[in-house]
Amino acid sequence: MLQQACCFSSEAAPVEDALPSAAAAASLPPVTPFDPAVDPASGFVRGKYTVSHFTPDRIRNFSIIAHVDHGKSTLADRLLEVTGAIAYGGQAQYLDKLQVERERGITVKAQTVSLVHRHCGADYLLNLIDTPGHVDFSYEVSRSLSACQGALLLVDASQGVQAQTVANFFLAFEQELAIVPVLNKIDMESAEPQRVAQQMKDAFDIEPSECLKVSAKTGLGLQTVLEAVVQRIPPPQGNPTGDLRMLLFDAYHDEYRGVVCLVEVLDGRVQKGEKITSVATGTNYEVLEVGLLAPNPTPTGQLLTGQVGYMLVGMKDTRSARVGDTWHHQRRPVPALPGFKPAKSMVFAGIFPLSAAGFEQLHAAMDRLTLNDASVTVRRENSNALGAGFRCGFLGLLHMDVFRQRLEQEHGASVIVTAPTVPCRVVLPSGEELELQNPAEFPLNQKIAEVWEPTVAATVVTPNEFIGAIMQLCQDRRGEMQEHAVLGTGRTLLKYHLPLAELGGDFYDELKSISSGYASFDYEEAEYRKADLQRLDILINTEAVDALARIVHRDKAQAVGRRLCTKLRELMDRQQFEVVLQASAGGKIVARETLRAFRKNVLAKCYGGDISRKRKLLEKQKEGKKRMRRLGSVDVAQEVFHELMKAGNK
Known part of the structure; x- marks a missing residue:
């Protein structure tokens, strides 16, 4: 018997040690993670389990950490399937809810889910957090690890130890978490588990014998992972009879229910209807709903010591949820937890609508999206070239690109993003x-x-x-x-x-x-x-375009300026007059390109005669072009800005 196939349900169906075939999976009874019926009097879920069924010694809170594309989401899918939380052969990347996550095959937002596993005749509540792998979202990883006592360190058996593997290991090591090393993708022909295990020995001083060998794709070895979680990761340490102390480690905005707060109960218990207080803000809230994510939000009426779940307290804006905050019962204060460092923007860029008429739509889209991504800093900005928009701060370049993609996909906004810059x-x-x-x-x-x-x-x-x-x-x-x-x-x-x-x-x-x-x-x-940095300006007919300004190193100013001018000449439409494109740095022109004018052949009728007549016609045309240049303005298409943003950072 590997596991109770149904967690928090009235009937338990056995599951074999290895994953069943597709035909066998189809014959299994449908799995219901929780019975949603809740007894309003007691707040307990009617069914086989209640949250009081799991004392702290039978709770394991753990996370999956790894480099990008080492199989975190796939392993999470298999663990959900073998513990009965979801049906076999269902939706891949189940915990990746965003469209951008599915398209790119990456995890952007950490996700939490509660599972039940039977070990030696006893049921254990496993709270799993699937974390992002890219460096830009390491703040999500650090927050998630604070609600855990252990972590599965996942390494691709064919690729070996990667840079983010090193970073995530030390994040977990600094928080004194129990680390369970797992070698994934051992079913691949290129897999070299012995070599990779030796790499982990050299990099982290982890003995090769401690490494679990699994294939998240086929389900091979998953039994050992669940057993290792129970045996190697310690239970949460807390006082079940003490005053309530909760850690708020994440929050997201639900369109219909407001802010959903993800919490870990460190001491005591919290029940629906109780009044709680935030240490950071001093604000009082009433617990409107409390429960577990298994994997969907399921009310349980209460959360006990060591359990990780969600709460609704009537909060409308995620900015009110101070991630890392300590919550306690009203008028029963407790010592505050250390909390987290606030996310610090590392890259800045301007975001502008394609047309001035689209500003209100962009403003509404930014407001809705920042509800779910409080790490983005936003302030209003006006550009002479691009009009009204926003100056936004991001955690990194991928974070910026994901934010732009979500603006376009989820909110239908058409935007121009200026070249990324860093603060100085x-x-x-x-x-x-x-x-x-x-x-x-x-x-x-x-x-x-x-x-x-x-x-x-x-x-x-x-x-x-x-x-x-x-x-x-x-x-x-x-x-x-x-x-x-x-x-x-x-x-x-x-x-x-x-x-x-x-x-x-x-x-x-x-x-x-x-x-x-x-x-x-x-x-x-x-x-x-x-x-030794200086400002680089792009001039069009001696007028600086503020949206194209850069801060560059003095040694690279000329090369960057030349690239920008050349690219701008290729992208801009020709005018009726000559347009001079220049790059200026340190008070000097460091690069120049000329966009030739459309020109009528005024000599077409001069098939003969004195050369002075031709010169007179050319001089007359030249004076007209000068006058047109003084009176005319150069209109730069928005698409030119969009393409040009990629040229100057190479």
């Missing part, structure tokens, strides 16, 4: 310090004492044959090597300090290109560093 600090001779998020704010014709730019601590894991090319790439991007370590046979770990601005554009594409796709990359925020 400008120190004036008087000692005044300016924090700039928009390149157009960089002071011109004014003395500047210092300019400081943010840097990142970057980690690259690569096969040995690509080390030279990757080191050259990092050096070209103004990187400073910090560490060079060997990970067993054939793989090397490099650590660099890199300017954050250099990660934009094609850095990641170049890294993948020169390493044939085998190198992996991860970074985390580091300190600010003094740099």
Whole structure:
């Protein structure tokens, strides 16, 4: 007997140790995760289980952490199936709810689900959190780990240890979580579990004998994963009879029910109808609904010590939910938990509607989307070239791209996103310090004492044959090597300090290109560093276009300016007069291109005669073109901005 096939249901059906075939799965009785009928008097779910059935010693809270595309969501699907939470052969990537997650095959938002597993005749409540793998969403991982006592460290048995594997391991290690190493995809012909296990030994000092070998795709070895969760991950430590103390570790907005708060009960218990207080804000709330996600929100009437679930308290805006906050019963205060560092924007970009008429639609779409993504900072901005829009801060380049895609897909907004920039600090001779998020704010014709730019601590894991090319790439991007370590046979770990601005554009594409796709990359925020930066402006007929301003290193100003001018000449429509395109940096013109005018052949009728007559006609045309240039304005199509944003960061 692997497991009770139905959790929180009235009947339990056995499931065999290995996943059944499609035919066998079709013959299984339909699985209902919870009986939704709730006894309003007691608040308990009618059925086989209630939340009081699970004391803290029979609860396991764990997360799945891994590098991108190592099989987190697939493993979560299999665990849901073998524990009866969902039917076999159902929707793939069940916990990835967003359209962008399914299209890109990545996890953007951490998801929580409660499962029941039978071990040695006793039922255990397993609270699983599936986390993102990309570096931009590492804040989601750190928040999720705070509600866990252990983590499954998932590694692809064919690809081995990757950069985000290293980062996630140390996130879990710093929080003193029990780590269960799992080698996934062992059914692939290219899998080398012994070699990868040795890599984990070299990188994390994990003994190869501790590594579980599974295939999330076929279900091979899943029994060992569930047993290891129960045996190796400790139960939550809390006082069931003490005063209520809850950790708010995440929140999302539901269109019909408002803000759904995800909480872990550390001490005591919380019941529907009770009054609770936020330590961070001092606001009082009434618990309108409380329950488990299994996987759909299911009211249980109460949550007990060690349990992870959701609560509705009548909150309307996720900004009111301070993630990392401590909640307690009203007028019964408890010591506050350490909380989390607020998410800090690392990349900024302007978002503008394609046409001025679309601003109100964009404004409404931004309001709705930021309800579910409080890590995005938004402020109003006006551009001479693009009109009214917003200056937004993101956690990284992928975060920015996902946000733009969600605006277009989920809310139907047509937008232009300016080139991503990073904040910088400008120190004036008087000692005044300016924090700039928009390149157009960089002071011109004014003395500047210092300019400081943010840097990142970057980690690259690569096969040995690509080390030279990757080191050259990092050096070209103004990187400073910090560490060079060997990970067993054939793989090397490099650590660099890199300017954050250099990660934009094609850095990641170049890294993948020169390493044939085998190198992996991860970074985390580091300190600010003094740099020789200046503002680069693009001038069209001597008029600066604020939307195209960049802050670049002095050594690269000419190359970036030339690329932008060349690209702009290719994209812009010709006018009736000559248009001069220039790049200006440090008070000097560093690049120039000329967009030739449409011109009538005024010499067509001069098939002969004196040359002076031809000159007279050409001079007359030339004067007319000058007058037209003074009186006419250059209109730049919105599509030109959209294409041009990609040119300057290469």
